[in-house]
Amino acid sequence: GAGVSQSPSNKVTEKGKDVELRCDPISGHTALYWYRQSLGQGLEFLIYFQGNSAPDKSGLPSDRFSAERTGGSVSTLTIQRTQQEDSAVYLCASSLMGIDNQPQHFGDGTRLSIL
Amino acid sequence: DQQVKQNSPSLSVQEGRISILNCDYTNSMFDYFLWYKKYPAEGPTFLISISSIKDKNEDGRFTVFLNKSAKHLSLHIVPSQPGDSAVYFCAASLRSGAGSYQLTFGKGTKLSVIP
Numbered sequence: 001g002a003g004v005s006q007s008p009s010n011k012v013t014e015k016g017k018d019v020e021l022r023c024d025p026i027s028g029h030t031a032l033y034w035y036r037q038s039l040g041q042g043l044e045f046l047i048y049f050q051g052n053s054a055p056d057k058s059g060l061p062s063d064r065f066s067a068e069r070t071g072g073s074v075s076t077l078t079i080q081r082t083q084q085e086d087s088a089v090y091l092c093a094s095s096l097m098g099i100d101n102q103p104q105h106f107g108d109g110t111r112l113s114i115l
Numbered sequence: 116d117q118q119v120k121q122n123s124p125s126l127s128v129q130e131g132r133i134s135i136l137n138c139d140y141t142n143s144m145f146d147y148f149l150w151y152k153k154y155p156a157e158g159p160t161f162l163i164s165i166s167s168i169k170d171k172n173e174d175g176r177f178t179v180f181l182n183k184s185a186k187h188l189s190l191h192i193v194p195s196q197p198g199d200s201a202v203y204f205c206a207a208s209l210r211s212g213a214g215s216y217q218l219t220f221g222k223g224t225k226l227s228v229i230p
Contacts, residue, residue, distance in 0.1 A: 031216070042221060042223065043204070056213035058213070093158075093218075101166065105161055106160070106161075107158050108158045109158050
């Protein structure tokens with residue numbers, strides 16, 4: 001498809017397990033962002049990629065969270081030793097990079113539930 | 116500290132009338148503002164944006180107004196249609212020191228357009 005694709009759409013796992021979330025951005029978009037939306041909260045920035053590098057990781061809430069991007073395209077967000085407070089919708093967005101701001105386009109998210 | 120505020124959690128408007136959604140921000144360094152529309156179980160969909168050097172941007176039925184001195188922006192939808200019923204998020208960005216344009220979101224306003 002032409003949009004941002006995320007998988008899985010839903011993930012239920014037990015506390016303490018590791019999870020991996022995947023994002024396939026729009027073709028040609030060099031900038032990639034991960035956000036999360038917890039219940040009753042607005043979207044919260046996690047990490048930004050420009051190409052394969054992540055110059056801004058300032059939003060990652062703990063060292064249990066990590067992300068990588070390979071080939072300047074697909075990105076994975078990994079949460080180790082999941083906790084119940086990690087339950088949220090995790091959203092990925094991509095955009096063109098240029099001199100001016102470009103709108104970010106979002107996928108439909110992964111709804112993560114930690115039991 | 117919420118840097119982007121949408122003070123109305125919900126709004127009901129009659130079909131054909133104007134919908135006005137409001138947003139206030141506190142960080143004067145924000146230089147790009149966006150409105151997103153979100154349906155349940157889907158990611159936010161980009162609607163319209165405005166740069167801080169402008170005070171108005173129009174796209175079809177959607178117009179965004181920016182008042183920098185008041186740190187206020189609004190989205191006007193006219194005429195409103197039942198299909199416009201969704202949650203609308205205001206977002207703002209600035210270029211971080213790490214080069215990202217991470218978005219800061221409000222908590223959203225749920226618009227209901229009554230046929």
